[in-house]
Amino acid sequence: MNIANSIHRAQFDRVSLEFKTPKGRLRVVEDVSYEINDGDFIAVIGPSGCGKTTMMSMLAGFQKPTTGKVLFDGQPVKGPGPERGVIFQEYGVFPWLTVKENIAFGLKLKANHVPLAERDQICEHYLMLMGLADFANSYPKHLSGGMRQRLAIARAYAVKPQFLLMDEPFGALDAQTRANMQNLLLKVLAAEGKTVMLITHSVEEAIYLSSRIVVVTARPARIKQIIDVPFGYPRDETLQERPEFGELRSHIRELVMSEYRAQQAQLRPASFSE
Amino acid sequence: MDGSVARRFLLGLAPWAGAVLLWYGVRWSGFVNPSLIPAPHRVAAKFVELLLHEGLLFDVYASTRRVFLGVVLGILVAVPVGFLLGWYRSARTFADPMINFFRALPPIALIPLVIVYFGVDEAAKLVILFYASFFAGVIVMYEGVSQITPLYIRVAQTLGAGEFEIFRKVIIPLTVPHILTALRVALGVAWATLVASELIAAQRGLGALIQNASTYFLLDVIYVGIICIGCVALIMDMILRRISARLLVWQERAVG
Numbered sequence: 430m431n432i433a434n435s436i437h438r439a440q441f442d443r444v445s446l447e448f449k450t451p452k453g454r455l456r457v458v459e460d461v462s463y464e465i466n467d468g469d470f471i472a473v474i475g476p477s478g479c480g481k482t483t484m485m486s487m488l489a490g491f492q493k494p495t496t497g498k499v500l501f502d503g504q505p506v507k508g509p510g511p512e513r514g515v516i517f518q519e520y521g522v523f524p525w526l527t528v529k530e531n532i533a534f535g536l537k538l539k540a541n542h543v544p545l546a547e548r549d550q551i552c553e554h555y556l557m558l559m560g561l562a563d564f565a566n567s568y569p570k571h572l573s574g575g576m577r578q579r580l581a582i583a584r585a586y587a588v589k590p591q592f593l594l595m596d597e598p599f600g601a602l603d604a605q606t607r608a609n610m611q612n613l614l615l616k617v618l619a620a621e622g623k624t625v626m627l628i629t630h631s632v633e634e635a636i637y638l639s640s641r642i643v644v645v646t647a648r649p650a651r652i653k654q655i656i657d658v659p660f661g662y663p664r665d666e667t668l669q670e671r672p673e674f675g676e677l678r679s680h681i682r683e684l685v686m687s688e689y690r691a692q693q694a695q696l697r698p699a700s701f702s703e
Numbered sequence: 704m705d706g707s708v709a710r711r712f713l714l715g716l717a718p719w720a721g722a723v724l725l726w727y728g729v730r731w732s733g734f735v736n737p738s739l740i741p742a743p744h745r746v747a748a749k750f751v752e753l754l755l756h757e758g759l760l761f762d763v764y765a766s767t768r769r770v771f772l773g774v775v776l777g778i779l780v781a782v783p784v785g786f787l788l789g790w791y792r793s794a795r796t797f798a799d800p801m802i803n804f805f806r807a808l809p810p811i812a813l814i815p816l817v818i819v820y821f822g823v824d825e826a827a828k829l830v831i832l833f834y835a836s837f838f839a840g841v842i843v844m845y846e847g848v849s850q851i852t853p854l855y856i857r858v859a860q861t862l863g864a865g866e867f868e869i870f871r872k873v874i875i876p877l878t879v880p881h882i883l884t885a886l887r888v889a890l891g892v893a894w895a896t897l898v899a900s901e902l903i904a905a906q907r908g909l910g911a912l913i914q915n916a917s918t919y920f921l922l923d924v925i926y927v928g929i930i931c932i933g934c935v936a937l938i939m940d941m942i943l944r945r946i947s948a949r950l951l952v953w954q955e956r957a958v959g
Contacts, residue, residue, distance in 0.1 A: 538865075588862055
């Protein structure tokens with residue numbers, strides 16, 4: 430840890446990724462470089478299907494870059510691990526386990542060595558925090574979409590990862606639940622101090638939650654602009670009514686919309702490089 | 704609650720009563736020579752007679768035992784093989800044509816070969832039932848396993864699960880429903896194959912009972928044999944469904 434100060438928590442270093450398809454090579458991510466430092470909340474925003482999720486997937490350890498390096502704590506990412514918690518777009522709540530067993534899943538794994546006595550306490554804490562206490566012994570089939578989402582978040586938080594990767598976690602929720610989940614996330618982050626990389630297509634969500642926004646282009650995903658969000662924490666919903674919020678929103682929305690138009694234009698001719 | 708239980712019982716009974724009525728109806732309609740259709744009550748009397756004096760229970764036992772062993776052995780092999788084929792896509796494209804080749808062969812067509820290689824003893828019958836159960840089970844297993852989404856495995860990995868933990872805590876629970884379905888399908892196929900397997904010089908068993916009865920044109924005995932096969936198969940399926948419902952309470956659509 431002696432050189433910890435000079436090492437970023439996570440780093441994309443001239444990262445490109447190509448998929449092999451029957452029609453040729455499909456470039457999904459192109460020459461992306463940025464750093465994530467401890468305590469950062471990075472939001473990655475761009476048109477859907479542009480390769481944002483692929484970017485996160487490389488940091489999570491599910492995909493390897495074709496060229497360039499993805500580093501975590503200075504080391505190339507070799508595979509998934511509990512120090513990088515992931516909240517998937519599809520939730521991935523285990524249907525064969527009850528709500529409580531889902532939360533306890535990570536706590537029982539050897540890699541996390543959580544003593545038996547502490548497991549119950551941690552489960553109870555997150556059951557209460559996420560408002561799932563009444564459903565502790567229910568199976569996920571009895572839960573609503575919002576509750577499954579909260580369960581997925583509780584399960585990821587329970588193993589206390591210092592770094593959270595969230596892939597459009599609130600995308601499928603209704604506006605009310607979404608706002609509640611965002612506030613809850615801010616509350617938990619304030620209490621537990623984590624580093625977050627959030628993939629989203631909502632400009633408001635990106636500004637409201639993050640400290641830095643990475644706007645990416647239509648496929649292949651390149652960095653269009655990196656924007657520092659000039660608001661401190663803690664934040665609450667009144668932030669969204671401030672004029673600076675509105676200005677930043679128009680600016681980012683314009684960036685995203687121009688990429689969206691580029692993507693639409695791309696859809697007609699084949700977007701393969703060869 | 705009592706009323707609904709009674710109603711469900713009556714509803715379950717209704718099609719059976721209907722089938723018996725239809726049976727009488729066909730017999731009395733005059734369209735078919737009545738000597739070709741023994742009356743239900745005569746079949747029932749024959750059933751009691753066979754039960755008391757001819758050791759029908761032993762036939763039931765012999766057949767059930769064969770089916771049970773054939774299915775258990777078949778599924779014991781089908782589960783790992785089907786799992787590997789479902790899990791490794793490359794293995795599947797390579798083995799698929801061969802499995803479909805063997806699956807299409809009717810067990811009856813194999814009987815002469817089975818007699819040559821395995822003789823006419825219990826082993827020969829088991830081989831036939833094993834063959835039928837294995838190919839029925841392996842298809843269900845690999846279709847099911849190949850549809851397991853990688854999402855749950857990824858989730859487990861990000862929570863810190865090692866290879867063995869993923870296998871024990873994620874893959875096994877996801878495989879259990881397919882094993883149970885494979886068992887049910889194999890059980891059905893094995894009962895359907897039973898008569899064929901008992902063509903091989905069987906002394907006892909429901910298939911043998913039917914074979915022997917046909918030699919002497921004892922239609923009522925044939926009916927007793929057929930109904931017994933149906934009943935035992937139904938009971939085994941009900942037991943399996945109970946077990947499934949118990950093991951799979953978590954599924955969106957509970958079995959049973």
